[in-house]
Amino acid sequence: MLASKFFPLFASLVASATIGERSIKSNVNIYAYGVGINGLLVYVNSNATAVIADNTTALDQGLNNITWSIDTTGTKPWNVTVTESSSTGQFYIVPTSSAYQKAGFTVNSTAAPTGAAKTGFVLYGSTVEYATETTYESQFYAQNSTTGVWSLMWNTDSEAQDGGVPVVLKTSAPVEPTVD
Numbered sequence: 001m002l003a004s005k006f007f008p009l010f011a012s013l014v015a016s017a018t019i020g021e022r023s024i025k026s027n028v029n030i031y032a033y034g035v036g037i038n039g040l041l042v043y044v045n046s047n048a049t050a051v052i053a054d055n056t057t058a059l060d061q062g063l064n065n066i067t068w069s070i071d072t073t074g075t076k077p078w079n080v081t082v083t084e085s086s087s088t089g090q091f092y093i094v095p096t097s098s099a100y101q102k103a104g105f106t107v108n109s110t111a112a113p114t115g116a117a118k119t120g121f122v123l124y125g126s127t128v129e130y131a132t133e134t135t136y137e138s139q140f141y142a143q144n145s146t147t148g149v150w151s152l153m154w155n156t157d158s159e160a161q162d163g164g165v166p167v168v169l170k171t172s173a174p175v176e177p178t179v180d
């Protein structure tokens, strides 16, 4: 069930070297894909956590749009700018705990939790993965709620959770995929 993938690090380095792209990309949008989540944008909520919602729900719940500046090689933090306020922050996950942990952003001087990782995010094709010393991992989960807003979580231990759906994050939009 888990949408994890494990690739040798060298294969991806060779792939990106072959394409010969610059590693920093700005004005990127990131979309979540999973069962019942067909390419929904990632937003920031008022607590500076990362959430997923459809367009209507996002507007109803006052979620803020973000644009991303990413380093496809995982060396630099992935920065976001909040469209409505121009606040900036860095994306983080918490890969050091065995439990589900919310992903979020250090916008408005929000501190990242203990054990958070702000570097190591890479693009494999158009898929966002987290590079450890030996593998690339995608262990993002979406946790449902009564409002229709899903919380974006990182789940280190691969255990399923009620209301949790494995999701893959991509830089490509659902209807018309962007050309890398």
Ligand SMILES: *[C@@H]1O[C@H](CO)[C@@H](O)[C@H](O)[C@H]1NC(C)=O
Pocket (backbone or CB within 6 Å): 045, 046, 047
């Ligand atoms: C923000 O965090 C507080 C405290 O944990 C919580 O009660 C509230 O529901 C959260 N707000 C959102 C929009 O998630």
Ligand SMILES: *[C@@H]1O[C@H](CO)[C@@H](O)[C@H](O)[C@H]1NC(C)=O
Pocket (backbone or CB within 6 Å): 044, 045, 046, 047, 048, 064, 082, 085, 087, 107, 108
């Ligand atoms: C950040 O602060 C700005 C300005 O006060 C506010 O408009 C915005 O909602 C805040 N965003 C988050 C995610 O806390």
Ligand SMILES: *[C@@H]1O[C@H](CO)[C@@H](O)[C@H](O)[C@H]1NC(C)=O
Pocket (backbone or CB within 6 Å): 055, 056
């Ligand atoms: C979201 O909804 C607004 C208001 O209905 C609409 O103008 C906009 O085009 C929609 N955006 C997307 C990405 O669907």
Ligand SMILES: *[C@@H]1O[C@H](CO)[C@@H](O)[C@H](O)[C@H]1NC(C)=O
Pocket (backbone or CB within 6 Å): 055, 058, 059, 062, 063, 064, 065
């Ligand atoms: C986010 O941006 C998209 C594209 O510009 C827009 O269609 C949508 O209405 C915005 N959503 C919110 C919650 O502001």
Ligand SMILES: *[C@@H]1O[C@H](CO)[C@@H](O)[C@H](O)[C@H]1NC(C)=O
Pocket (backbone or CB within 6 Å): 024, 025, 069, 070, 071, 076, 077, 078, 079
């Ligand atoms: C994100 O911001 C930090 C601090 O300003 C900067 O060092 C880093 O290069 C930025 N990352 C990207 C992908 O632009």
Ligand SMILES: *[C@@H]1O[C@H](CO)[C@@H](O)[C@H](O)[C@H]1NC(C)=O
Pocket (backbone or CB within 6 Å): 144, 145, 146, 162, 163, 164
């Ligand atoms: C979340 O999903 C679980 C499992 O499908 C379901 O039991 C629960 O009622 C859902 N919770 C909400 C708040 O929708």
